[in-house]
Amino acid sequence: MVVGGIIMQLLIKHQIADKLVLPLSYHHILQAIIYKNLNPSYGYSSYLHNHGYTYGERSFKLFTFSLLQGKYEVQQKNIIFRQEVSFEVRSPDLFMIKILADNIMKNGIYYGSQHFSEVDVYLSDTTVESENIHIKMRSPISVYSTVPGTKETYFYSPDDEEFPQMVSDNFIRKYMACYGVPPQNGIWLKPAKVNSKNKYVTKYKNFYISGWMGEYYLNGERKYLDFLYQTGLGGKNSQGFGMFDII
Numbered sequence: 001m002v003v004g005g006i007i008m009q010l011l012i013k014h015q016i017a018d019k020l021v022l023p024l025s026y027h028h029i030l031q032a033i034i035y036k037n038l039n040p041s042y043g044y045s046s047y048l049h050n051h052g053y054t055y056g057e058r059s060f061k062l063f064t065f066s067l068l069q070g071k072y073e074v075q076q077k078n079i080i081f082r083q084e085v086s087f088e089v090r091s092p093d094l095f096m097i098k099i100l101a102d103n104i105m106k107n108g109i110y111y112g113s114q115h116f117s118e119v120d121v122y123l124s125d126t127t128v129e130s131e132n133i134h135i136k137m138r139s140p141i142s143v144y145s146t147v148p149g150t151k152e153t154y155f156y157s158p159d160d161e162e163f164p165q166m167v168s169d170n171f172i173r174k175y176m177a178c179y180g181v182p183p184q185n186g187i188w189l190k191p192a193k194v195n196s197k198n199k200y201v202t203k204y205k206n207f208y209i210s211g212w213m214g215e216y217y218l219n220g221e222r223k224y225l226d227f228l229y230q231t232g233l234g235g236k237n238s239q240g241f242g243m244f245d246i247i
Helices: 027-038 044-050 094-107 163-179 222-231
Strands: 008-023 053-055 058-060 072-075 078-091 109-111 114-116 120-124 132-137 144-146 153-155 188-193 199-204 207-212 215-219 244-246
Touching (some): 008 094, 008 109, 153 207, 163 188, 163 222
């Protein structure tokens, strides 16, 4: 059940005295920061991790987070951030966002063994106010299906005919999992500025995930687009995929 009224986003920011060294595939590290800082709250972290919001046999965590923002350089298989770094977490679950903000302020954050105790958090309540928006991905949108008869995963590109329908179908399932009732309409996503340089591939634990950055046109009822602003487009949102900003 979503706890809310005012929907919030959480921006997390801190200074770096020397450097922050992470593997190029760091999605799982940011996800661990989120779960770790929900853990003290009466099993809430384990509930999200193990169950989440369900629709049929599918489970949705109903939160998403951005890639890290800041000055960086790439050395071999590492990405090195300096001076300052930030990332954003969004969810329609106000309870989750407030717990996360409180615990990060109290405990700081750990990127693996690298600890930062002085962390700034900023809460906001941005909402979507239009039925037609031009968006830019903050983290890649991932759309995929399992090849019948195999365990192989096929990742779609925005050029694939199935891409917009699969994004809409994913939205419907997430909405049903969150509210228990189907939306009256789907949504429609169309590429605006997307090319081969926008393809994004990363390794999450032992699996490769493919997604796309770039700009898109997104159409649908305002409340549905607002829901997607908080939860993310496409799949694997709780692994750091699907966050967008409105241009």
